[in-house]
Amino acid sequence: MASEGPRARHVAIIMDGNGRWAKAKHLPRVMGHRQGVEAVRKLVRAVEAMGLECLTLYAFSSENWKRPEDEIDDLMNLMRKFIKSDLPEFIANDVRLKIIGDWRGLAPDIVAMLDDALAQTAHGRHTLAVALNYGSQQEIARAATAAAAEGEITPESIAAHLDTADLPPLDLLIRTSGEVRLSNFLLWQCAYAEMIFTDVLWPDFTPAHLQAALDDFAGRERRYGGR
Ligand code: IPE
Numbered sequence: 603m604a605s606e607g608p609r610a611r612h613v614a615i616i617m618d619g620n621g622r623w624a625k626a627k628h629l630p631r632v633m634g635h636r637q638g639v640e641a642v643r644k645l646v647r648a649v650e651a652m653g654l655e656c657l658t659l660y661a662f663s664s665e666n667w668k669r670p671e672d673e674i675d676d677l678m679n680l681m682r683k684f685i686k687s688d689l690p691e692f693i694a695n696d697v698r699l700k701i702i703g704d705w706r707g708l709a710p711d712i713v714a715m716l717d718d719a720l721a722q723t724a725h726g727r728h729t730l731a732v733a734l735n736y737g738s739q740q741e742i743a744r745a746a747t748a749a750a751a752e753g754e755i756t757p758e759s760i761a762a763h764l765d766t767a768d769l770p771p772l773d774l775l776i777r778t779s780g781e782v783r784l785s786n787f788l789l790w791q792c793a794y795a796e797m798i799f800t801d802v803l804w805p806d807f808t809p810a811h812l813q814a815a816l817d818d819f820a821g822r823e824r825r826y827g828g829r
């Protein structure tokens with residue numbers, strides 16, 4: 603049963619399906635994103651009780667700039683609102699916010715809000731890592747460049763320069779909405795991660811779904827190439 607197997611320290615989620623959720627309900631796309639933020643909020647409140655050290659969420663990819671401008675505006679405005687409304691709760695609940703990706707390339711006011719949120723949550727015990735303007739190939743290229751500047755390029759020297767260098771190894775990757783691909787997310791970190799792909803659309807994803815994924819994970823045998 604759940605408690606017998608490995609316990610996940612670090613879970614990452616590709617939060618996908620907001621658009622399809624809205625479409626199925628004949629709602630504007632932005633409503634799917636709004637409901638997606640609600641799902642994030644509920645999940646963040648629940649992870650402490652689940653014993654996770656780190657939850658990493660894919661919120662905006664470096665490829666999402668290809669979307670129509672009004673959708674990008676909606677997503678950025680939701681981000682602004684979310685940081686403002688939920689920062690006090692992060693502080694109260696001992697959440698350490700971390701941002702991965704090229705987030706300094708976002709709008710200056712968002713960068714300033716994030717800088718402030720990072721400073722105010724720096725000593726939290728549970729990490730919520732949010733991937734913003736994130737692309738894994740870009741992250742690896744940046745890390746390899748930094749590693750080369752210091753000396754030899756090795757798996758260890760690259761890993762030490764990834765945005766996730768200070769996080770526990772990735773145990774479990776979950777993607778919602780039925781798509782079975784990584785979409786440029788944590789390619790390096792997924793080397794030995796377990797994976798779960800679910801048809802649930804992100805706005806419908808609840809803490810119970812995460813618990814079910816953790817139970818599934820606990821039943822898996824990880825071999826890392828050994829036997
Ligand atoms: C995920 O939902 C949210 C982001 C990528 C920002 P989508 O907007 O990709 O929803 P679908 O895949 O079109 O249903």
Ligand code: IPE
Nearest residue numbers: 616617618660661662663785
């Ligand atoms: C991945 O979802 C990015 C996020 C969830 C933030 P996409 O919806 O952008 O991925 P593709 O385009 O289906 O691969």
Ligand code: MG
Nearest residue numbers: 618619620621
């Ligand atoms: Mg999608």
